[in-house]
Amino acid sequence: MLEIKNLHVKLEDEDKEILRGVNLTVGEGEVHAIMGPNGSGKSTTSYVLSGRDGYEVTAGSATLDGEDLLDLDPEERAALGMFLAFQYPVEIPGVGNMTFLRTAVNSQRKARGQEELSAGEFLKEVRAIAKDLKIDPEMLKRPVNVGFSGGEKKRNEILQMAMLAPKMCVLDETDSGLDVDAMKLVSEGVNALRDGKRSFLVITHYQRLLDHIKPDVVHIMYNGKIIKSGGPELALEVENNGYGDLLAEAD
């Protein structure tokens, strides 16, 4: 599924290397978590995978089902099945949530040579998913993320994920800004999308999200590299002891 090899990335405008040789393979249907202290390169990894401007890949590769991601535009990556749930979902005044969702769904279908969804089909699907995520139908009519609470924004991300049905979901600190109930709701939304084929890369600071979204593999990122990988017990170790010991080992 997702294969990252020796990925080196620097900021475009500065001579600052952020990723220094990341290696990571996420197989079909697997859930991987990346943990690590602030500034270790976790969010950068998610941005580079989804094609955000401002970064320069100096070495290495990232492929999705064998297709090179790094040369593609963000929309082309999305059409291939890459999805990033943003840490800070963007507010877009003036663009209706429904218009946005429908344009996105149909753009991807078009890019894959599929027929566009009719208004009726789309509406039916979006309403059903919104109901499961306890998303108020009013929220669908409002401009994208404008005036949404932290929890509503994250649920809106999961709604998009469900509608777009990507192969590879990257969740960038989806737990940030969420209270316990909201985290549970969002996690249930994510778990409902686990079908044995779809893969997930969950980026988080804290172990508690991983109580809800159970990972197969946990990676610790530090200073632009993955310094340790293991099972779910690795997350518990971090929770109990902090990053100190692991980082000391790496340094």
Place this chain on the structure above:
Amino acid sequence: MALALETDALLADRLAGLEAVAKGATQAARRSAAARVADMGLPTRRDEYWKFTRPDALTVAEPAAAGALNLDESPFDAANPLTLVFRDGMFDAEASDALEGENLTIDLLSAAADIHWAGEIYGTLETAGQTPVARPLAALNTALATEGVLIHAKGKVERPVLIRYIAGEADVILHHVVKVDEGASLTLLETGTPGTRSNTALEVDVAKEGAFDHIRTQGRDHERGLLSHTFARMQDDAEFKSFMLTANGTLTRNECVIEILGDNISAHVGGAAIGDGKDFHHDDTVFITHDAVHCESRQVFKKVLRNGATGVFQGKILVKPDAQKTDGYQISQSLLLDEDSQFYAKPELEIYADDVACSHGSTTGAIDETALFYLRSRGIERREAQELLVLAFLAEALDEIADDDLRAAVQDQLEFWLRNLKG
């Protein structure tokens, strides 16, 4: 001196046609306007009021040639309007509906000999609008207009009136007059471009509790120029709304001058413009005078500019000493899609009353890259994502159109033009 001589020659050229049109109820107004133009002279680049927009193309004797124009369909078909067609600045009776409708009279300026109500308004609002800023080309219009419609709304006119312009290669001067009686209402729609070069004037007199709603869409190729003037005078409890959608054109200057003379009046003017290319120049110049209590005015103008296009906004709210409880709002914003495009804004408030709430704001910005990335990360192509953001930016201006169906029609037109812009 050389410059003055040149201006005199230009003026003589332009006024040469006066004898042909000066007749009937408007005769006195035309002669006085001609005298005023001669007195003021034509505007030049040195005039403060033309600091950001060069008037040359509007004042030279002959307009630049323009190629054949692909005609846009009227966006207002669904409103089933009473349609008046002007082709090359001439009224096309065959293509137009009959000049009659419920609660209104419609006449042509060229037949205005006996229409005294129009004679009382024609040139009067324009003359009042010359203070404190001289508008010689408006006076020139009053002097030389060859045609126009005179609409008298005597009650609530349900069916909108549409003036549809089909442009050929003429240098067109049109002058419309609208009178809205006490408690009456009228919706006036305009679409298209009158000529290769056009100078239009619209004088609107709204009596007590009258309502006038005006929407104009003007899209054209880059070789055409347009100067439009809207003059409005309003009495107690009247409502006035005017909205303009513009796409392309070498030079567009929309001047709007509103006099609020009665209490509890609301006057809204707004516009959205999209411009593509170095030869696009779009100027909204608005002057609203508050001279009564408890009145509200709004100016909402937005422009999207790319490939070296230029936008201008000059907006003023003048609040006279007795105009207490005035609520004045003004916003002008531009979205520059590249570094070659530019926007000049001159927002002005001049307030002599002490119990008022007036605000103005002006912004110039680039497209929000974060929002663009967000949309693209969901699979929306760059061009379409940008279009969504452009439409979102202009939405606040389009929201000034109160009628849902008409707003949707303007929105459709805007989307069509956005997809079909040059470049």
